[in-house]
Amino acid sequence: xxxTFLLGFVFGIGGAVWLAGxxxxxxxxxxxxxxxxxxxxxxxxxxxxxxxxxxxARVGRDVDPVPASLSLPDGPGFDDIRFELFRLRSASxxxxxxASRIRRGGDGGYTDWTLFLPARGALFLGSPDxxxxxxxxxxxxxxxxxxxxxxGSGEFSGLTGxxxxxxxxxxxxAEGWLAGEIExxxxxxDTGP
Amino acid sequence: xxxxxxxxxxxxxGTAVVLFGVYLNPLARYNEGPPLDPSTEVFYRTVTDTxxxxxxxxxxxxxxxxxxxxxxxxxxxxxxxxxxxxxxxDGAASGLxxxxxxxxxxxxxxTGALLVNSVWNIHLNDRGSLFVDATDNLWPFAxxxxxxxxRADDRRWQGRFSDALTVGPGAAGTGVATGSSGEFAGxxxxxxxTLAVDSLSLGDRRLQALGxxxxxxxxxxxxxxxxxxx
Numbered sequence: 001x002x003x004t005f006l007l008g009f010v011f012g013i014g015g016a017v018w019l020a021g022x023x024x025x026x027x028x029x030x031x032x033x034x035x036x037x038x039x040x041x042x043x044x045x046x047x048x049x050x051x052x053x054x055x056x057a058r059v060g061r062d063v064d065p066v067p068a069s070l071s072l073p074d075g076p077g078f079d080d081i082r083f084e085l086f087r088l089r090s091a092s093x094x095x096x097x098x099a100s101r102i103r104r105g106g107d108g109g110y111t112d113w114t115l116f117l118p119a120r121g122a123l124f125l126g127s128p129d130x131x132x133x134x135x136x137x138x139x140x141x142x143x144x145x146x147x148x149x150x151x152g153s154g155e156f157s158g159l160t161g162x163x164x165x166x167x168x169x170x171x172x173x174a175e176g177w178l179a180g181e182i183e184x185x186x187x188x189x190d191t192g193p
Numbered sequence: 194x195x196x197x198x199x200x201x202x203x204x205x206x207g208t209a210v211v212l213f214g215v216y217l218n219p220l221a222r223y224n225e226g227p228p229l230d231p232s233t234e235v236f237y238r239t240v241t242d243t244x245x246x247x248x249x250x251x252x253x254x255x256x257x258x259x260x261x262x263x264x265x266x267x268x269x270x271x272x273x274x275x276x277x278x279x280x281x282x283d284g285a286a287s288g289l290x291x292x293x294x295x296x297x298x299x300x301x302x303x304t305g306a307l308l309v310n311s312v313w314n315i316h317l318n319d320r321g322s323l324f325v326d327a328t329d330n331l332w333p334f335a336x337x338x339x340x341x342x343x344r345a346d347d348r349r350w351q352g353r354f355s356d357a358l359t360v361g362p363g364a365a366g367t368g369v370a371t372g373s374s375g376e377f378a379g380x381x382x383x384x385x386x387t388l389a390v391d392s393l394s395l396g397d398r399r400l401q402a403l404g405x406x407x408x409x410x411x412x413x414x415x416x417x418x419x420x421x422x423x
Contacts, residue, residue, distance in 0.1 A: 005200065009203035009204070009207040012203060012207020012211070013210060017303065020211060021303035021304070028268070028298065056247055067261050069260065070258060072289075083276060083289065085274060095269070100276075108321075110375075114291060114293065116293040116312055122293065150373055151324065153312060153326035153369075
């Protein structure tokens with residue numbers, strides 16, 4: 001019986017070491033990448049935001065906040081800034097992450113996007129464009145924002161390139177919210193971390 | 194039957210020995226790294242400076258505001274987003290920070306690695322914006338704050354715990370900063386986040402802490418993006 005106890009003891013140690021050292025406690029749901037190949041090399045991948053259903057939050061001095069109790073700090077430094085948070089979808093419409101869009105107006109204005117895909121990593125997009133009313137662009141007009149893919153993390157580490165942001169607004173829903181979608185088209189190449 | 198009980202008793206004891214060893218592992222007590230020479234330091238208080246916090250429904254901390262939609266999709270499990278009001282060294286409001294975080298697949302309790310992939314987008318008034326990519330290790334926090342709070346009768350921990358969160362992905366245990374606009378345009382550098390915790394209440398789902406993000410911005414490493422035609 002002593003040998004049986006020792007055998008169990010060794011099994012217990014081995015099993016616990018395996019669990020603590022190799023068992024995948026964190027196993028995020030990973031959907032296949034829907035990237036393509038660009039004609040001049042590199043990879044393309046588009047991401048989409050459905051409006052209004054994918055908007056999680058929005059705040060700025062010039063817009064009604066979502067949720068209504070959300071507000072920015074007092075002070076002139078926050079007068080020209082608008083923050084938006086969205087669920088992010090792949091080209092086929094599956095939710096793959098969350099994305100923030102921060103636009104600062106005025107002199108030296110800019111727009112930054114952070115695309116955060118938990119199972120894959122993040123893409124950092126920056127542009128000197130800061131259109132205060134991207135939803136007002138007519139269908140078929142020039143892209144609202146063009147800029148650079150500055151860097152990435154995880155699976156996107158070492159990728160740089162360019163991106164284009166298009167708002168395709170079809171009208172307003174029954175509650176008065178803008179209805180349509182935002183498309184972010186990225187073209188990236190691996191330039192090393 | 195007695196042999197089966199003996200075997201199971203051995204398994205339980207062996208498992209307990211390993212778990213005890215993992216918990217007491219003296220090599221995983223703090224996240225230590227070489228000092229950083231920061232060019233920018235920003236601070237936030239988790240209670241008063243969190244403008245927004247959205248997370249998956251099973252998260253132990255509360256959403257802010259409580260009416261915000263949760264991150265309910267399966268692909269967003271164990272993920273949180275925070276919008277923080279940032280303060281400078283003088284305590285004045287200096288900008289906004291958006292912080293994304295999710296548990297990392299590289300988590301391995303055996304080596305004291307409870308890893309989180311985190312990403313910052315920081316906007317400093319009159320200065321510009323930048324991104325930070327970091328790997329955080331929450332093991333010292335879990336061992337020093339979360340587990341004691343979980344074991345307490347009132348599910349509350351109060352005291353003083355301070356440690357660096359950032360352990361990578363840079364070789365020196367720092368995060369990677371990438372400038373986007375203003376004075377940070379084209380800049381690469383290092384970053385490190387630290388957290389000084391005062392209390393954690395699992396009942397109220399509330400963490401009271403002071404966070405600090407240090408950024409050591411280096412020389413411009415990429416071309417000015419304003420000239421790029423996508």
